[in-house]
Amino acid sequence: MLANIPLRDEAPSGAARTAALSGFATPPTRRTVLRAMTLGVVTVGAVVADWSSRLTPGARAETGPGGLTGWDRNDCKDAYPNGYAEQRDNVGSYVNSAAACFGGDYRGSTYCSSGWHRSGTVRDSPVTYYYTPISTLCGTSTKKxxxxxxxxxxxxxxxxxxxxxxxxxxxxTYTTICRY
Incomplete structure (x- = not known):
């Protein structure tokens, strides 16, 4: 197919002129048209690649407050090869939502601050709450x-x-999971 495309910018002698590009002051050459088509294809490809990375969450590691590292996968298959049974929240805003997180004594939005596990002390006399984010293993040597x-x-x-x-x-002391 590519062998049928002429390499010269001139049409063969006796060929009828086309009016397709007659609106330009100087009609573009075949090479210019091919460059424009290539640039268009590359642009569309770049846009699609950008959209696909935005529409596929969980493909990159996240970093939270204090340098906490989030998991860069959508699963924990190396630790749970057959998956796991998500557990419903037992505190917070999503108690009646579909189960999402796993583990911990308590799971819910109550333990969140800016989308990550809370850190710090809250005094509500006569009780004091100490919140500490932790990094644990998920079947790897890297703590998340x-x-x-x-x-x-x-x-x-x-x-x-x-x-x-x-x-x-x-x-x-309880293990708590922030669901955000």
Whole structure:
């Protein structure tokens, strides 16, 4: 097919002129038209590639507050080869939503700040809450703080932490998961 495209810019002698490009002050050559077509194809390809990266979440690692690293995959298949059963939130705004996160004593939006597990101290006399994000393993040698999962057609970040509740002379520490 490419062998049929003439390499010269001139038409063969006796060929009828086409009116397709007659609106230009100087009609473009075949080479100019091919360049324009190539540029158009490359542009469309770049736009599609950009859109596909925006429409496919979870393909890159995220970094949260304090340098916490999020998981750069959509699953934890190396630790859970057969998957796992997501667990419903037991606190927060999404208690009645589809289950998304896994593990922890408590799961929910209550433990979130800016989309990651809370960090810091909250005093609500006579009780004090200490929130600490943690990084754990997911079957690899790299520690991560958060994972991204799909539930009910929505992407969620599940960020790990510990919450210590202290008051009345006692203290209890729980593994808590921020669902954002």
């Amino acid at each position: 703080n958060a994972w991204r999962w799909t539930a009910g057609g929505t992407w969620w970040r599940c960020s790990d932490g510990r919450t210590t509740v202290s008051g009345g002379g006692s203290s209890y």
